[in-house]
Amino acid sequence: MTCGDVAELLDAFVDAELPAPTLLAVARHAGACPACDGALREVSSLHETIERATLADAEALDLSGVWPAVARGIDRIDGRRAWLRRVRPTPVWGVGLAAAAAAVFWLLAGPEPTRIAAQRRPNNAVIDRLASDGGRFQIRSDRKSGTTAIVVTPVGYEAAP
Amino acid sequence: MRHVPPPVVLGIAAGALSVLAACALSQALEVQITSVHAAEHGGSDAELVALRPRLRRLVGYRSFRIVHRESRPCRWQIGEAFEIPGGRLLRVVPKTMRDQAVVMQVKLLDGERALIDTDVRLQNRGVMLFSVDQDSRVADGALVIMLKAED
Numbered sequence: 001m002t003c004g005d006v007a008e009l010l011d012a013f014v015d016a017e018l019p020a021p022t023l024l025a026v027a028r029h030a031g032a033c034p035a036c037d038g039a040l041r042e043v044s045s046l047h048e049t050i051e052r053a054t055l056a057d058a059e060a061l062d063l064s065g066v067w068p069a070v071a072r073g074i075d076r077i078d079g080r081r082a083w084l085r086r087v088r089p090t091p092v093w094g095v096g097l098a099a100a101a102a103a104v105f106w107l108l109a110g111p112e113p114t115r116i117a118a119q120r121r122p123n124n125a126v127i128d129r130l131a132s133d134g135g136r137f138q139i140r141s142d143r144k145s146g147t148t149a150i151v152v153t154p155v156g157y158e159a160a161p
Numbered sequence: 162m163r164h165v166p167p168p169v170v171l172g173i174a175a176g177a178l179s180v181l182a183a184c185a186l187s188q189a190l191e192v193q194i195t196s197v198h199a200a201e202h203g204g205s206d207a208e209l210v211a212l213r214p215r216l217r218r219l220v221g222y223r224s225f226r227i228v229h230r231e232s233r234p235c236r237w238q239i240g241e242a243f244e245i246p247g248g249r250l251l252r253v254v255p256k257t258m259r260d261q262a263v264v265m266q267v268k269l270l271d272g273e274r275a276l277i278d279t280d281v282r283l284q285n286r287g288v289m290l291f292s293v294d295q296d297s298r299v300a301d302g303a304l305v306i307m308l309k310a311e312d
Binding site: 125130131134140148 | 215218219220262269271274275276277278279280281282283284286287288289290291292293294295303
């Protein structure tokens with residue numbers, strides 16, 4: 001193991017990424033070589049400094065508003081999918097039955113009837129009140145012409161002269 | 162103020178009254194009353210040939226003859242009495258026009274008595290019948306009164 005080999009393996013040694021024999025060989029070389037030992041200590045110090053700085057930054061982060069915001073987002077999505085949750089329990093046969101009922105209703109209803117404005121017959125008469133003083137009356141209606149007749153039969157009194 | 166001669170004033174007043182009367186009459190309802198004698202035997206008036214099947218269905222006789230006819234403008238809310246053969250009166254009071262129907266009160270009076278007293282709504286230009294059956298005033302048959310109202 002030479003100083004050049006250690007220089008190339010320096011970062012991997014500090015990160016403990018080297019296999020054990022190589023890691024041991026680098027450590028033996030640095031123990032005997034003050035220059036390589038200094039370089040190792042410098043890199044290790046640099047790593048520790050970076051780690052501390054990163055930890056300090058991570059601890060300084062305010063994450064208190066993150067989870068409430070996430071929870072609100074989940075609620076919104078749940079609201080949008082609520083109808084799906086209601087539909088899902090409906091069995092397939094229920095949907096089929098509803099479709100069949102709609103089809104039967106549509107068939108029985110038939111085509112929409114043509115709307116014709118109701119026209120009164122030319123002789124249409126509506127009797128709102130009818131009384132007779134001394135007569136027996138009948139109301140007759142002729143279906144064909146729509147004519148109405150009030151027929152009175154005088155009874156029980158002497159007709160005026 | 163200028164002095165207007167009395168004849169001119171009278172002329173203007175007469176003219177105004179004439180115009181008012183003409184306006185009143187133009188807003189009147191035309192009521193036509195036709196009295197028909199219905200009997201079991203005999204012929205029918207040619208004028209009633211078209212109406213005969215309808216009269217037969219409604220009144221039930223075979224012979225129909227017009228005995229009296231009168232047509233008169235009737236003002237709204239004002240009663241008009243029509244003489245009917247046999248000494249009776251048909252009193253018509255047009256009330257208003259509603260949905261193309263003439264709303265009116267009709268009374269068939271026999272002296273003090275109202276043989277018929279009715280409130281009807283008759284289609285404008287329509288005809289309805291009033292019949293006095295087995296009428297003692299008629300030797301045989303019935304008296305049929307046809308009422309037509311036209312605005």
